[in-house]
Amino acid sequence: MNILIIxxxxxxxxxxxxxxxxxxxxxxxxxxxxRHQPQYQHSQLHWHHLDISLENQIAALAKxxxxxxxxxxxxxxxxxxxxxxxxxxxxxxxxxxxxxxxxNTLPSLLIAKHFMTPLKTSPRSYFITISAKVGSIxxxxxxxxxxxxxxxxxxxxxxxxxxxxxxxxxxxxxVIAFHPGTTASALSEPFQRNVAPHKLFTPTYTAQCLLHLxxxxxxQETGQFLSYNGNILPW
Numbered sequence: 001m002n003i004l005i006i007x008x009x010x011x012x013x014x015x016x017x018x019x020x021x022x023x024x025x026x027x028x029x030x031x032x033x034x035r036h037q038p039q040y041q042h043s044q045l046h047w048h049h050l051d052i053s054l055e056n057q058i059a060a061l062a063k064x065x066x067x068x069x070x071x072x073x074x075x076x077x078x079x080x081x082x083x084x085x086x087x088x089x090x091x092x093x094x095x096x097x098x099x100x101x102x103x104n105t106l107p108s109l110l111i112a113k114h115f116m117t118p119l120k121t122s123p124r125s126y127f128i129t130i131s132a133k134v135g136s137i138x139x140x141x142x143x144x145x146x147x148x149x150x151x152x153x154x155x156x157x158x159x160x161x162x163x164x165x166x167x168x169x170x171x172x173x174x175v176i177a178f179h180p181g182t183t184a185s186a187l188s189e190p191f192q193r194n195v196a197p198h199k200l201f202t203p204t205y206t207a208q209c210l211l212h213l214x215x216x217x218x219x220q221e222t223g224q225f226l227s228y229n230g231n232i233l234p235w
Contacts, residue, residue, distance in 0.1 A: 001027040002068045006052060006111060007075035009033045012130060012183055012210075015203035016072060017045060019211055030065060052107040055114075062114040069122040070214065071115050073129040077103045078148055085145040097147040104151035105158065112162050116170065124172050126214055127162070131155055131177040131225065138234035156225060156235055163223030174217050177225045179233055180206045201228070 001024060007013040008031025020029055021042055029042075032050035048064070051057050052075050078085060083096040108129045119125040133139060135152025156177050163175035183206045201209075209228040225233040 001070070002065070003027055003029050003070040004065060004068055004072070004115070005029065005031040006050070006071070006073040006107070007032060008047070009038050010074055010076075011203040012180060012206055013072075013074035014038075014040065015207035016074060016210065019204065019207045021045065023211065032061070052110075053102055055110050058107075058110045059114045062118060065115075066118055067121045068115065068118040068125065070126045071111060071119060071128070072126075072210075073108050073111055075103060075107055076130055076132075085148050087144050089146060092146060097150070100147040100151035101154065104148070105154045108155055109158050109162075112158075116166075119173055120170055122172065124219065125170065125174070126217070127166075127173055127175045128178055128210070128214070129155065129159055129176075130180055130210075131159070133179045133227065133233060136225070136234050159225075160223055160235060167222065172219050174219045174222045176213070176217065176222070178210055178213070179225070179227045180210070181228045 003020060003024075005013050005016055005020075008017055013031070017029060017031055017040075020027060021044060025044065027044060028046065029044055030046045030048060032048050032052070034049075034051060037047050037049070048061055050061055077100065080096070080099065083093060086092055086096075112127060115127075119127060132148070132152045134145060134149050135156050137153055140149065159175060159177040166173050166175055181201050183201045183203055206228060213226060213230060225235055227233055
Protein backbone atom coordinates (compact mmCIF):
# COMPACT_ATOMS: atom_id res chain seq x y z
CA MET A 1 0.00 0.00 0.00
CA ASN A 2 1.25 3.48 -0.92
CA ILE A 3 -0.01 6.45 1.08
CA LEU A 4 0.66 10.18 0.73
CA ILE A 5 0.11 12.67 3.55
CA ILE A 6 0.20 16.29 2.41
CA UNK A 7 1.22 18.41 5.39
CA UNK A 8 2.99 15.75 7.39
CA UNK A 9 4.56 18.20 9.84
CA UNK A 10 1.29 19.59 11.21
CA UNK A 11 -0.29 18.27 14.39
CA UNK A 12 -2.86 16.10 12.64
CA UNK A 13 -0.64 15.19 9.69
CA UNK A 14 2.19 13.88 11.86
CA UNK A 15 -0.25 11.99 14.08
CA UNK A 16 -1.72 10.29 11.00
CA UNK A 17 1.77 9.24 9.94
CA UNK A 18 2.56 7.84 13.38
CA UNK A 19 -0.69 5.88 13.53
CA UNK A 20 -0.22 4.52 10.02
CA UNK A 21 3.22 3.22 10.92
CA UNK A 22 1.56 1.26 13.74
CA UNK A 23 -1.48 -0.15 11.95
CA UNK A 24 0.07 -0.55 8.49
CA UNK A 25 3.72 -1.42 9.16
CA UNK A 26 4.31 -2.64 5.61
CA UNK A 27 2.86 0.40 3.83
CA UNK A 28 5.05 2.92 2.04
CA UNK A 29 4.20 6.27 3.57
CA UNK A 30 5.11 9.45 1.75
CA UNK A 31 4.72 12.80 3.49
CA UNK A 32 5.40 16.42 2.63
CA UNK A 33 7.03 19.25 4.54
CA UNK A 34 7.31 22.93 3.68
CA ARG A 35 10.32 24.47 5.43
CA HIS A 36 12.61 22.02 7.19
CA GLN A 37 12.65 18.25 6.87
CA PRO A 38 11.46 16.80 10.18
CA GLN A 39 13.77 14.80 12.39
CA TYR A 40 11.05 12.16 12.69
CA GLN A 41 12.29 9.22 10.61
CA HIS A 42 11.22 5.65 9.87
CA SER A 43 12.31 3.09 7.30
CA GLN A 44 8.79 3.10 5.76
CA LEU A 45 8.49 6.91 5.79
CA HIS A 46 9.69 9.08 2.90
CA TRP A 47 9.73 12.88 3.20
CA HIS A 48 9.23 15.21 0.22
CA HIS A 49 9.60 18.98 0.15
CA LEU A 50 6.46 20.67 -1.19
CA ASP A 51 5.07 24.19 -1.40
CA ILE A 52 1.36 23.44 -1.75
CA SER A 53 0.73 26.85 -3.32
CA LEU A 54 2.86 25.99 -6.38
CA GLU A 55 1.23 23.81 -9.00
CA ASN A 56 4.52 22.89 -10.67
CA GLN A 57 5.77 21.34 -7.42
CA ILE A 58 2.55 19.36 -6.95
CA ALA A 59 2.78 18.13 -10.55
CA ALA A 60 6.43 17.13 -10.07
CA LEU A 61 5.61 15.16 -6.91
CA ALA A 62 2.79 13.34 -8.70
CA LYS A 63 5.28 12.18 -11.33
CA UNK A 64 7.55 10.84 -8.57
CA UNK A 65 4.67 8.81 -7.09
CA UNK A 66 2.97 7.05 -10.02
CA UNK A 67 0.96 4.64 -7.85
CA UNK A 68 -1.00 5.62 -4.73
CA UNK A 69 -3.83 4.07 -2.74
CA UNK A 70 -4.49 6.93 -0.33
CA UNK A 71 -3.98 10.68 -0.50
CA UNK A 72 -4.77 12.76 2.59
CA UNK A 73 -4.47 16.55 2.53
CA UNK A 74 -3.92 17.70 6.12
CA UNK A 75 -2.84 21.26 5.29
CA UNK A 76 -4.89 24.14 6.64
CA UNK A 77 -4.74 27.58 8.26
CA UNK A 78 -7.06 29.57 10.51
CA UNK A 79 -4.91 32.53 11.50
CA UNK A 80 -1.56 34.15 10.77
CA UNK A 81 0.90 36.07 12.90
CA UNK A 82 -0.86 39.29 11.88
CA UNK A 83 -4.49 38.24 11.49
CA UNK A 84 -7.00 36.34 13.60
CA UNK A 85 -10.36 35.15 12.19
CA UNK A 86 -12.75 38.07 11.74
CA UNK A 87 -15.41 38.75 14.35
CA UNK A 88 -17.08 41.27 12.07
CA UNK A 89 -17.22 42.10 8.36
CA UNK A 90 -15.57 45.38 9.37
CA UNK A 91 -12.40 43.38 9.98
CA UNK A 92 -12.41 41.84 6.49
CA UNK A 93 -9.02 42.04 4.80
CA UNK A 94 -8.54 41.08 1.16
CA UNK A 95 -5.03 39.69 1.60
CA UNK A 96 -6.09 37.55 4.58
CA UNK A 97 -9.07 36.22 2.60
CA UNK A 98 -6.82 35.32 -0.33
CA UNK A 99 -4.39 33.55 2.01
CA UNK A 100 -7.27 31.44 3.35
CA UNK A 101 -8.27 30.48 -0.18
CA UNK A 102 -4.67 29.81 -1.19
CA UNK A 103 -4.03 27.43 1.71
CA ASN A 104 -7.45 25.97 2.55
CA THR A 105 -9.04 25.62 -0.89
CA LEU A 106 -6.69 25.63 -3.87
CA PRO A 107 -4.29 22.86 -2.80
CA SER A 108 -6.98 20.16 -2.79
CA LEU A 109 -8.02 21.14 -6.31
CA LEU A 110 -4.44 20.96 -7.54
CA ILE A 111 -3.76 17.72 -5.68
CA ALA A 112 -6.86 16.14 -7.23
CA LYS A 113 -5.85 17.41 -10.67
CA HIS A 114 -2.36 15.94 -10.61
CA PHE A 115 -2.85 12.85 -8.41
CA MET A 116 -5.89 11.57 -10.26
CA THR A 117 -3.66 9.34 -12.40
CA PRO A 118 -1.68 7.80 -9.48
CA LEU A 119 -4.96 7.10 -7.64
CA LYS A 120 -6.44 5.48 -10.75
CA THR A 121 -3.86 2.67 -10.56
CA SER A 122 -5.31 1.34 -7.27
CA PRO A 123 -8.21 -1.16 -7.15
CA ARG A 124 -9.59 0.89 -4.21
CA SER A 125 -8.31 4.36 -3.43
CA TYR A 126 -9.13 7.24 -1.09
CA PHE A 127 -8.84 10.99 -1.49
CA ILE A 128 -9.41 12.72 1.85
CA THR A 129 -9.21 16.41 2.67
CA ILE A 130 -9.44 17.80 6.18
CA SER A 131 -12.17 20.42 6.15
CA ALA A 132 -14.10 22.02 9.04
CA LYS A 133 -17.68 22.03 10.26
CA VAL A 134 -17.67 25.84 10.16
CA GLY A 135 -17.50 25.49 6.37
CA SER A 136 -21.03 24.10 6.41
CA ILE A 137 -23.43 26.76 5.10
CA UNK A 138 -26.46 25.05 6.64
CA UNK A 139 -24.77 24.70 10.03
CA UNK A 140 -23.69 28.36 10.22
CA UNK A 141 -25.69 29.79 13.11
CA UNK A 142 -23.09 32.12 14.65
CA UNK A 143 -21.53 34.06 11.77
CA UNK A 144 -18.00 35.44 12.04
CA UNK A 145 -14.77 33.95 10.70
CA UNK A 146 -15.89 34.86 7.20
CA UNK A 147 -12.58 34.19 5.41
CA UNK A 148 -12.07 30.80 7.03
CA UNK A 149 -15.72 29.79 6.61
CA UNK A 150 -15.70 30.84 2.95
CA UNK A 151 -12.48 28.98 2.17
CA UNK A 152 -13.79 25.78 3.77
CA UNK A 153 -17.19 26.12 2.09
CA UNK A 154 -15.39 26.48 -1.24
CA UNK A 155 -13.27 23.46 -0.36
CA UNK A 156 -16.40 21.43 0.42
CA UNK A 157 -17.94 22.36 -2.93
CA UNK A 158 -14.72 21.33 -4.67
CA UNK A 159 -14.63 17.96 -2.89
CA UNK A 160 -18.30 17.28 -3.70
CA UNK A 161 -17.77 18.21 -7.35
CA UNK A 162 -14.62 16.09 -7.67
CA UNK A 163 -16.43 13.12 -6.12
CA UNK A 164 -19.19 13.35 -8.74
CA UNK A 165 -16.73 13.51 -11.64
CA UNK A 166 -14.66 10.64 -10.26
CA UNK A 167 -17.70 8.35 -9.91
CA UNK A 168 -17.22 7.86 -13.64
CA UNK A 169 -13.50 8.42 -14.07
CA UNK A 170 -12.29 6.80 -10.81
CA UNK A 171 -15.22 4.58 -9.76
CA UNK A 172 -13.05 2.78 -7.19
CA UNK A 173 -12.06 5.99 -5.38
CA UNK A 174 -13.79 7.29 -2.25
CA VAL A 175 -13.62 11.10 -1.97
CA ILE A 176 -14.38 12.56 1.46
CA ALA A 177 -14.23 15.89 3.32
CA PHE A 178 -13.33 15.23 6.97
CA HIS A 179 -14.15 17.39 10.00
CA PRO A 180 -11.59 16.65 12.75
CA GLY A 181 -13.30 18.46 15.60
CA THR A 182 -11.23 20.84 17.69
CA THR A 183 -7.78 19.27 17.83
CA ALA A 184 -5.00 20.52 20.08
CA SER A 185 -2.62 21.93 17.48
CA ALA A 186 -1.00 25.21 16.46
CA LEU A 187 -4.06 25.99 14.32
CA SER A 188 -6.50 25.90 17.24
CA GLU A 189 -4.17 27.08 20.02
CA PRO A 190 -5.54 30.66 20.35
CA PHE A 191 -9.08 29.30 20.80
CA GLN A 192 -8.58 26.26 23.00
CA ARG A 193 -9.49 28.07 26.21
CA ASN A 194 -13.07 28.33 24.96
CA VAL A 195 -13.36 24.60 24.30
CA ALA A 196 -14.63 22.15 26.91
CA PRO A 197 -11.83 19.70 27.86
CA HIS A 198 -13.78 16.67 26.61
CA LYS A 199 -14.20 18.35 23.21
CA LEU A 200 -10.53 19.23 22.76
CA PHE A 201 -9.01 16.21 21.04
CA THR A 202 -5.41 15.09 20.89
CA PRO A 203 -3.94 14.77 17.39
CA THR A 204 -3.58 11.04 18.02
CA TYR A 205 -7.31 10.67 18.72
CA THR A 206 -8.22 12.67 15.61
CA ALA A 207 -5.88 10.55 13.49
CA GLN A 208 -7.38 7.36 14.90
CA CYS A 209 -10.89 8.60 14.05
CA LEU A 210 -9.88 9.39 10.47
CA LEU A 211 -8.12 6.08 9.93
CA HIS A 212 -11.08 4.20 11.41
CA LEU A 213 -13.32 5.80 8.80
CA UNK A 214 -10.81 4.93 6.10
CA UNK A 215 -11.00 1.30 7.16
CA UNK A 216 -14.79 1.07 6.76
CA UNK A 217 -15.60 3.47 3.91
CA UNK A 218 -16.26 2.11 0.44
CA UNK A 219 -16.36 3.86 -2.96
CA GLN A 220 -20.16 3.72 -2.76
CA GLU A 221 -19.95 6.24 0.12
CA THR A 222 -17.95 8.80 -1.85
CA GLY A 223 -18.89 12.47 -1.82
CA GLN A 224 -19.68 12.83 1.87
CA PHE A 225 -18.78 15.40 4.51
CA LEU A 226 -18.01 13.33 7.60
CA SER A 227 -17.31 14.27 11.20
CA TYR A 228 -14.64 12.57 13.30
CA ASN A 229 -17.37 10.40 14.89
CA GLY A 230 -18.65 9.23 11.52
CA ASN A 231 -21.71 11.47 11.44
CA ILE A 232 -22.67 12.91 8.05
CA LEU A 233 -22.52 16.71 8.14
CA PRO A 234 -24.65 19.05 6.01
CA TRP A 235 -22.80 20.81 3.24
